[in-house]
Amino acid sequence: MEGEHDAVRRNVLVWRVGGVGDTVLLIPVLRALRRHFPRSHIVAVGNLEPLSLAVPPADEVRSAEEALWATLFSRPSDELRDYLKNFELAVVYTEDEVLIRNLEGIVGRVVCWPPLPGDETHEAEHLLEALKMLGIKEEDPTPRIEAYEDVELEGTVLAVHPGSGSPEKNWPPDRFAELILWAEELGISPLLICGPADEVAVEAVVDALGRRVPVAKGLPLRKVAGLLARCSAFVGNDSGIAHIAAAVGTPTVVIFGPTEPKVWGPRGENVQVIRASTGRTEDVHLLEVREVLKLVLPA
Incomplete structure (x- = not known):
């Protein structure tokens, strides 16, 4: 056949x-x-x-x-x-x-x-x-993105995406700021990802930090995919950007809130989903995210 x-x-x-x-x-x-x-x-x-x-x-x-x-x-x-x-x-x-x-x-x-x-x-x-x-039975439901712009990055870079399609999906900005400070102490460079609807969330993280950090803003998705493919790891909320990170093969940590990850969790080779039993992002603890990131970051 x-x-x-x-x-x-x-x-x-x-x-x-x-x-x-x-x-x-x-x-x-x-x-x-x-x-x-x-x-x-x-x-x-x-x-x-x-x-x-x-x-x-x-x-x-x-x-x-x-x-x-x-x-x-x-x-x-x-x-x-x-x-x-x-x-x-x-x-x-x-x-x-x-x-x-x-x-x-x-x-x-x-x-x-x-x-x-x-x-x-x-x-x-x-x-x-x-x-x-x-009559087509496909056993592999994992998306893999092959079409992206190649981008050069130096060192160990952690992509951080503090936005999403809804404020209730967003982990508090002060937690992202603390996570960035922790990563920098380990010699890891943060890179904030800012899509068209993410400016408020990104600025809230910058305000919580009290200083600027590198931001990838207003880029076409093929270039965003290329950046994420070069990053050592990704951490962010339940969003389309998290799906891209997982699909280019980047170790991915996703913080879920009210959405059901059994249905909408990103699929990839190395994806970790964190969700509080309450279904509220503010109930996800910083320590838990740090411990999961340790598992996926390169030694």
């Missing part, structure tokens, strides 16, 4: 709209499709910048915000129909009935699957479940 698939070249569309972490967790799906259909042209549609981290295994990425897709949610335009007729297969993670119905009327075969699990199945495994409808 696999040999038959290898001989067929087909265009495959994958639709998944989500944040940075959601998109990183889609990479195993794209990798499985690439392995099963090695001669195919795979187009992933969703949040464009994080999707740039998925080339390869995808061949092409497109933003779901493009004007081309607007009529997919109503009556498909001739332009959209002409484009979609090029695809023999679409794997779509949505429950939008209009979108699904329109695709089914144009694309050869459509596999639709809910974007979120209904239980405590990890999101990466949940997304892969859709491929069983194609």
Whole structure:
């Protein structure tokens, strides 16, 4: 059966709209499709910048915000129909009935699957479940990012990401400041990671320190991934950046709050999740984070 698939070249569309972490967790799906259909042209549609981290295994990425897709949610335009007729297969993670119905009327075969699990199945495994409808069983749900800019860093560097998509997910800034001071005493250089929504959290850490430290700010995600790949370790909150750190293979320590790590924990070769029994980040103790970091930092 696999040999038959290898001989067929087909265009495959994958639709998944989500944040940075959601998109990183889609990479195993794209990798499985690439392995099963090695001669195919795979187009992933969703949040464009994080999707740039998925080339390869995808061949092409497109933003779901493009004007081309607007009529997919109503009556498909001739332009959209002409484009979609090029695809023999679409794997779509949505429950939008209009979108699904329109695709089914144009694309050869459509596999639709809910974007979120209904239980405590990890999101990466949940997304892969859709491929069983194609006879594809992928046993490795670990995302691996191959597409990033190579960056040079000197010495032992600890990447610190004090932000997230929600203040309630953030560990207190004074704890991050104390952690940075501890790392510096060990000869480890801190590097604060600041995304578009992280400025307040980063400045709070700087204020708690009482001085400036190096900050990587406003960088495209491919460069952020390159920086994280060169760091000796990463520590941060439950965020898309933590998923990137894990997926480039950097030893990663993630502090979780209200979100369930069984579903949303980053997957990687060396990932440690810390969560208080209360589900509140402020109840995660500094000593615990330090002890876990000792386990992942190079000797």
